[in-house]
Amino acid sequence: MNQPHICVENLNVYYGPDPSLRDVSITLPGRQIIAVIGPSGCGKTTFLKSLNRMVELAEGARVTGRVLVDGEDIYSPTAEVTAIRKKMGLLSQTPRPLPMSIYENVAYGPRIHGLNDRRKLDEIVEFRLRQVGLWEEVKDRLGQPASRISIGQQQRLCLARGLAVEPEIILADEPTSALDPMSSRRIEECFLELKKDYTIVIVTHILRQARRLADYAAFFYCGRLVEHGPAARMFENPTQRETIEYVKGIIS
Amino acid sequence: MGLSNRTKRSLLYDRAAAGLMGVMTRFSGLIVVVIAAGLFWKSVPILKNQSLFSLLFSSEWYPLRGQFGFLPFIMGSLWVTGTAMILAVPPCLLTAIYLAEYAPRGIREGVRPLIDLLAGIPSVIYGVWGVLVVVPWVKRAAGWFGYSTSGYCVLSAGIVLAVMIFPVIIHMTVEIVRAVPQEIREASLSLGATQWQTIKKVVLRKAFGGVLAAIVLGLSRAFGETMAVLMVAGNAVRSPAGFLDPAYPLPALIANNYGEMMSIPLYDSAMMLACLILLGVVLVFNILAKLVLIRIQKEIQ
Ligand SMILES: Nc1ncnc2c1ncn2[C@@H]1O[C@H](COP(=O)(O)OP(=O)(O)O)[C@@H](O)[C@H]1O
Ligand SMILES: [Mg+2]
Numbered sequence: 273m274n275q276p277h278i279c280v281e282n283l284n285v286y287y288g289p290d291p292s293l294r295d296v297s298i299t300l301p302g303r304q305i306i307a308v309i310g311p312s313g314c315g316k317t318t319f320l321k322s323l324n325r326m327v328e329l330a331e332g333a334r335v336t337g338r339v340l341v342d343g344e345d346i347y348s349p350t351a352e353v354t355a356i357r358k359k360m361g362l363l364s365q366t367p368r369p370l371p372m373s374i375y376e377n378v379a380y381g382p383r384i385h386g387l388n389d390r391r392k393l394d395e396i397v398e399f400r401l402r403q404v405g406l407w408e409e410v411k412d413r414l415g416q417p418a419s420r421i422s423i424g425q426q427q428r429l430c431l432a433r434g435l436a437v438e439p440e441i442i443l444a445d446e447p448t449s450a451l452d453p454m455s456s457r458r459i460e461e462c463f464l465e466l467k468k469d470y471t472i473v474i475v476t477h478i479l480r481q482a483r484r485l486a487d488y489a490a491f492f493y494c495g496r497l498v499e500h501g502p503a504a505r506m507f508e509n510p511t512q513r514e515t516i517e518y519v520k521g522i523i524s
Numbered sequence: 525m526g527l528s529n530r531t532k533r534s535l536l537y538d539r540a541a542a543g544l545m546g547v548m549t550r551f552s553g554l555i556v557v558v559i560a561a562g563l564f565w566k567s568v569p570i571l572k573n574q575s576l577f578s579l580l581f582s583s584e585w586y587p588l589r590g591q592f593g594f595l596p597f598i599m600g601s602l603w604v605t606g607t608a609m610i611l612a613v614p615p616c617l618l619t620a621i622y623l624a625e626y627a628p629r630g631i632r633e634g635v636r637p638l639i640d641l642l643a644g645i646p647s648v649i650y651g652v653w654g655v656l657v658v659v660p661w662v663k664r665a666a667g668w669f670g671y672s673t674s675g676y677c678v679l680s681a682g683i684v685l686a687v688m689i690f691p692v693i694i695h696m697t698v699e700i701v702r703a704v705p706q707e708i709r710e711a712s713l714s715l716g717a718t719q720w721q722t723i724k725k726v727v728l729r730k731a732f733g734g735v736l737a738a739i740v741l742g743l744s745r746a747f748g749e750t751m752a753v754l755m756v757a758g759n760a761v762r763s764p765a766g767f768l769d770p771a772y773p774l775p776a777l778i779a780n781n782y783g784e785m786m787s788i789p790l791y792d793s794a795m796m797l798a799c800l801i802l803l804g805v806v807l808v809f810n811i812l813a814k815l816v817l818i819r820i821q822k823e824i825q
Contacts, residue, residue, distance in 0.1 A: 326710055331629055358716030368707040371730040380725070381715040430711065437715050 277302035277441065277471045278323060283337035285318050285327055293318050296337075296497045298490060305467050307486035307503065308475045311523060314492045316475040320443050323473065324360040325353050341441070358385070361434025363444040367426035369418035370433075374410050377418045377429055381437035400432040404462050424455025431462060442466065444474040448481065460485055479519065483507055491515045493523075560803060566796035573790060579797065585761050587785065592794040594801070599763035600678075600771035604753060607682025607767060608746045612689050613739055619690075620697035625723055636698065643691035651755035654684040659756055666768055673768040676758035681771060684752050689742035696741065700734030700820070701727060734820045737813040744809035748802060750775035774802050 278300040285293040293315045300306050308316045321327040322335060325346060338345045346356045358381075370377050378397045387393060397414070401407040406428045410421060418429055427447060434442065444463075448456035463472055463485060476482050482489060482503070489507070490500035491514070499506065499515045510516045517523045527535075570579070574592060582593030619639075623632050662683070663675030704727050712722040728735065758770020759780065778798050785791045 324714060326714060329706075329710065329713070354716040354718055357714050360714065362710065362714035364707050364710065366707070368705065368711045370708065370711060370726055380712070381717075384715065384717045384721050384725070433711075434715065443714075 279340040281338040283322060283339060285322055286334040287330060287332060292495050294495050298497055298500050301488055302471045303467060304487035305463060305472045305474060305485045306488045307482035308473060308490050309482050310492035312477060315495045316492055317445055319492065320445050320473060320475050323443060324357050324362060358437050359439050360441040360443050361439040363430055363434065363447040365446045366450045367423055367430045369426050369429055373415050374418045374429060375414040377433050378436050381433060385437065396436055400436045403435060404428040404432045405458060406432060424451050427451060427459060440471060442470050442472045446475055446477065491518060563796050563800040563803065567793055567800055570790050570793040570797055583763060587788050587791050590790060594798065596761050596763045597772055597774045597777045601747060601773040603678045603764045603771050604681045604685060604757060604773050605743060605746045607678055608685035608689060609743055611682055612686035612693060612742060616690055616693040617697060620694045620701060621723060624698045624701035639691050639694050647749060647751040650684050650688055651752040654680060654752060654756035658683050671768055676756055676770055677768045678764050678771045679767040681753045681757040684756055685746045685749055688749060688752060689746050692745050693738050693742040696738035697735050700731045700738060704730045733816050737816040740809050740813040744806045748775060748806045750779050754779055774798050
C-alpha cells in the first residue's frame with residue numbers, strides 16, 4: 273500500500289457567502305493517479321486549486337479546514353506558499369506557455385529558484401523535454417517562442433516546465449480537454465510513466481479517461497465529495513446513488 | 525408578406541442613420557488629411573526660401589531679417605517632454621502595476637475613477653496650478669541647492685506635464701496588464717515564483733508592447749500640450765541648457781505668436797511649418813501606439 277501523501281480535513285472553500293466546496297475530507301494515496309470526477313460546476317477545479325493554495329488568488333476566496341502535504345498543514349500561518357507550490361506542478365485546461373522561448377519555459381522554474389549555471393540548465397531542459405517525449409520534436413528550435421509549437425506540444429512543454437522544479441505531486445485540470453485525440457494519448461502516456469515517481473491528481477470529466485488512467489477516484493457533486501475509493505471499486509461497485517447515476521451516465 | 529408602414533419607416537431610418545454615421549466617420553478621418561495638406565501648402569513659401577535642414581537645425585530666429593531657425597523651439601519641446609517623461613513614467617508604471625496586480629478590489633475601483641478624473645481637468649487649470657504652486661516651489665527648491673531661477677523653466681513645465689499625462693499612462697497600463705490571462709500568472713506562481721517575480725518576468729514581458737504604447741501615447745500628449753506649458757515654461761528663445769533654464773516649446777510659440785506678427789513676411793508660413801512639425805510628430809506617435817495596441821488586442825482574443 274502506498275504512503276498517504278495529501279490529507280484533506282474538513283475543507284470548505286467560499287467564493288461568496290455559500291461554500292463552493294463543503295466539508296471535504298479525503299486522504300490521497302501517494303504515487304498513484306487519482307481521478308477527480310464529477311459534472312461541471314461541482315467544485316473539481318476548486319478542489320484541485322485548494323491543494324496548492326492557488327484558490328486564494330480568486331478575489332474574495334476563503335478557505336477553512338486543513339490540507340496536510342507530507343504532514344504539514346499548507347494553510348497554517350507559518351507555511352511558506354512558494355515552497356508549497358514548488359512541490360506541485362500544475363497543468364491547466366488550455367496550455368499556457370510563458371511568453372518566452374521553449375528553452376526558457378523549462379529553465380524558468382530552476383532559474384527563479386536560483387540556478388544560473390548554463391550547463392546545468394541545459395541538462396535539465398534536455399532531461400525534462402525527453403521525459404515528456406518532446407526533445408526530438410523541438411531540439412533544433414529551442415530558442416523559438418513557445419507559442420509557435422502545436423497545442424499538444426505546448427501542453428507537454430508545460431508538463432516539462434512543471435517537472436523542472438522537481439515537484440512531488442502533479443495537479444492537472446482537464447489537461448486534455450483542449451487537445452486532439454493523438455496529443456491526449458501522449459499526455460496520458462506521460463502520466464502513466466510518471467506515476468512511478470509522482471502523485472498525480474487529474475481532474476477529468478471524461479469517464480473513459482478516468483477509467484483508463486485512475487488508480488483511485490473521487491466523485492464530487494454539488495460541492496460535496498460524495499464518494500471516493502480505489503478506481504476499480506468506484507467504477508464497478510459505487511455505493512452512493514449519485515455516483516451510480518454518474519458512472520452509468522444518467523447525470524452528467 | 526407585406527411590411528407594415530411602421531416597419532418600413534424604421535428600416536428607412538436605420539439605413540439613413542447608418543449612412544450618415546458612415547459619412548461622418550469618413551469625414552473625420554478626412555479632416556486630418558485636409559489639415560495636413562493645408563498646412564503643407566501654406567508652409568511651401570518658407571520651404572522655398574530656406575532649406576528644411578536650416579529651418580530645423582538653425583538657432584537663428586530673427587523673423588525681421590527673414591531668418592527662421594526652429595532649433596530653440598524644437599529643443600524646448602524635447603527638453604520639456606523628456607523631463608515630463610522621466611518624471612512620469614516610473615511612478616505611473618508602479619501605480620499601474622499596484623492597481624492592476626496588488627490592490628484589493630475596493631482600492632482599485634475607488635482610485636481608478638479618481639485618476640481618470642485627472643484627465644478631464646482643463647489644461648488651463650493645470651497651468652494656473654503650475655504658476656501658483658509649481659513655479660514658486662521650483663524657485664525655492666533650486667535656491668536651497670544654490671541655483672537661481674525664476675521658476676519658469678523646463679523643470680516646472682515637466683512637472684506640470686507629468687501630472688497631466690499620469691492618467692493617460694496609468695489608465696492604459698492598467699488595462700493592458702489586466703488583460704494578461706490569469707492562467708499565465710498561475711503557471712508562474714505554481715512553479716513557486718513570488719508575485720513580484722511573476723510580474724517582472726512574465727506579466728510585464730507579455731504586456732511590454734502595450735505598456736510601451738501607453739508611454740508613447742502619454743509622450744505624444746505631452747509633446748502637443750500647449751496651454752499649461754505656455755504658462756510655466758518661461759518662453760525664452762534659446763535652447764535650454766539645463767532643467768532650470770526657460771524653454772519655448774513649439775506649441776507655445778504657435779499659440780503666442782500666431783495672428784500677432786502676421787505683417788512680417790513669411791512669418792505665417794513659418795508658423796504653419798511649426799504646426800506641420802507638431803502635427804507630424806504627434807500623429808506618428810499616435811499611429812504607432814495604436815497599431816501596437818490593435819495588434820495586442822488581436823493577440824489576446
Ligand atoms: N473565481 C471564482 N469566483 C466565484 N465563484 C467561483 C470561482 N471559481 C469557481 N466558482 C464557483 O464555484 C463552483 C465550482 O466551480 P469549479 O471548481 O470551477 O467547478 P468545476 O471545475 O467542477 O467545473 C461553481 O459554482 C463556480 O461558479
Ligand atoms: Mg473546472
